[in-house]
Amino acid sequence: MTDVAARATAGFRSAYGAEPAGRWAAPGRVNLIGEHTDYNDGFVLPFALPLRTVAAAAPQEGERWTVCSELSADPVSFDADDLATPGKVTGWAAYVAGVVWALRDAGHPVPGARIAIASDVPVGSGLSSSAAIEAAVLAALVDLGGPGLPEDRWPRLAQRAENVYVGAPTGIMDQSAAIRCREGHALFLDCRDESIEHIPFDLDAAGLAVLVVDSRAPHRHADGEYAARRKSCERAAALLGVPALRDVAVADLDGALGRLPDDEMRRRVRHVVTEDQRVLDTVALLRAGRVREIGPLLTASHVSMRDDFEITVPEIDLAVESALAAGALGARMTGGGFGGCVLALVEADHADKVATAVTAAYAERGFAAPGTVPVLPAPGATRLD
Ligand code: ADP
Numbered sequence: 575m576t577d578v579a580a581r582a583t584a585g586f587r588s589a590y591g592a593e594p595a596g597r598w599a600a601p602g603r604v605n606l607i608g609e610h611t612d613y614n615d616g617f618v619l620p621f622a623l624p625l626r627t628v629a630a631a632a633p634q635e636g637e638r639w640t641v642c643s644e645l646s647a648d649p650v651s652f653d654a655d656d657l658a659t660p661g662k663v664t665g666w667a668a669y670v671a672g673v674v675w676a677l678r679d680a681g682h683p684v685p686g687a688r689i690a691i692a693s694d695v696p697v698g699s700g701l702s703s704s705a706a707i708e709a710a711v712l713a714a715l716v717d718l719g720g721p722g723l724p725e726d727r728w729p730r731l732a733q734r735a736e737n738v739y740v741g742a743p744t745g746i747m748d749q750s751a752a753i754r755c756r757e758g759h760a761l762f763l764d765c766r767d768e769s770i771e772h773i774p775f776d777l778d779a780a781g782l783a784v785l786v787v788d789s790r791a792p793h794r795h796a797d798g799e800y801a802a803r804r805k806s807c808e809r810a811a812a813l814l815g816v817p818a819l820r821d822v823a824v825a826d827l828d829g830a831l832g833r834l835p836d837d838e839m840r841r842r843v844r845h846v847v848t849e850d851q852r853v854l855d856t857v858a859l860l861r862a863g864r865v866r867e868i869g870p871l872l873t874a875s876h877v878s879m880r881d882d883f884e885i886t887v888p889e890i891d892l893a894v895e896s897a898l899a900a901g902a903l904g905a906r907m908t909g910g911g912f913g914g915c916v917l918a919l920v921e922a923d924h925a926d927k928v929a930t931a932v933t934a935a936y937a938e939r940g941f942a943a944p945g946t947v948p949v950l951p952a953p954g955a956t957r958l959d
């Protein structure tokens with residue numbers, strides 16, 4: 575397939591019969607470690623993928639926006655009046671309209687624009703194609719609008735686009751990663767105060783890679799189960815008298831568990847509290863340049879999600895087990911669960927071998943073939959030209 579930026583330009587030319595004024599890219603992401611910690615005021619550690627969404631764009635007269643995507647036959651057009659009527663722009667174009675709406679709602683003038691989207695980020699696999707499209711469009715509109723809006727303000731705007739305009743309740747991780755990640759680094763995000771720190775994660779220099787495995791498992795009951803986990807965590811925090819489970823230290827975990835009424839809730843809490851600690855331990859190892867040693871933390875995170883938080887499915891567990899059996903240094907599900915992706919830390923020159931082993935294990939169990947791609951930490955949203 576041709577390069578994604580070239581496809582965005584081609585899409586722009588064919589939809590609008592003109593040249594774009596520029597192209598802006600934003601990546602998908604995976605979360606290296608820290609699952610279901612975000613809504614417990616805890617820690618996450620995503621990094622940006624080399625898979626990107628590109629917005630080719632040019633200004634157009636008046637307060638009108640027109641957008642097309644490779645994923646959809648027809649361009650969608652909306653104006654300022656349409657934005658004032660919630661629910662007027664629906665479907666995929668709502669992610670774009672949401673960004674225009676959020677910028678305007680925060681008092682930033684947004685020039686009318688034509689936009690064409692192309693993307694290498696798989697949609698709905700948990701690699702955050704939604705934040706990638708939001709961030710690429712936001713970068714384009716901010717740039718076309720003249721004096722820049724500081725980048726540290728972008729994640730909240732993109733999140734508002736998705737939460738309020740699209741109506742999808744997400745935390746701040748996806749948008750922060752798509753916008754603020756740096757090449758060769760992971761983004762350490764404190765979900766309580768939203769502070770970030772770039773942590774060196776130079777896989778390339780260490781001769782390592784992360785293999786991302788898209789399980790292609792159908793998401794089963796994901797929304798209801800997610801809501802149930804969240805509620806259980808909130809109830810536990812209330813019972814323990816803390817604002818959020820982030821406030822339970824690992825050293826106090828046994829005492830805290832003893833004050834909870836049932837085994838299921840105790841296991842949920844144990845996952846969140848130990849997972850926060852695993853993020854901190856991972857960050858400490860990465861800061862010390864001990865990249866290779868994070869493998870066991872990744873695997874421990876998986877075991878905790880599988881046994882304590884109970885959010886994995888057979889396809890996901892099989893990907894982790896077969897990657898480890900083929901020599902991965904560590905492996906875990908990444909994302910909210912009940913499907914989605916697995917990541918495995920591998921020697922760069924073993925990535926193919928591990929991918930082949932996982933694919934063979936899927937075939938043997940009769941599961942649909944997984945997607946596999948080796949990745950290195952890539953940059954966040956940027957202007958291409
Ligand atoms: P994820 O973010 O895990 O990929 P979501 O359900 O959050 O899954 O977001 C996917 C939605 O985002 C798609 O259904 C579509 O509406 C929108 N989207 C993402 N990428 C594109 C794209 N390249 N073109 C059009 N819409 C896109």
Ligand code: MG
Nearest residue numbers: 702703704705
């Ligand atoms: Mg998403």
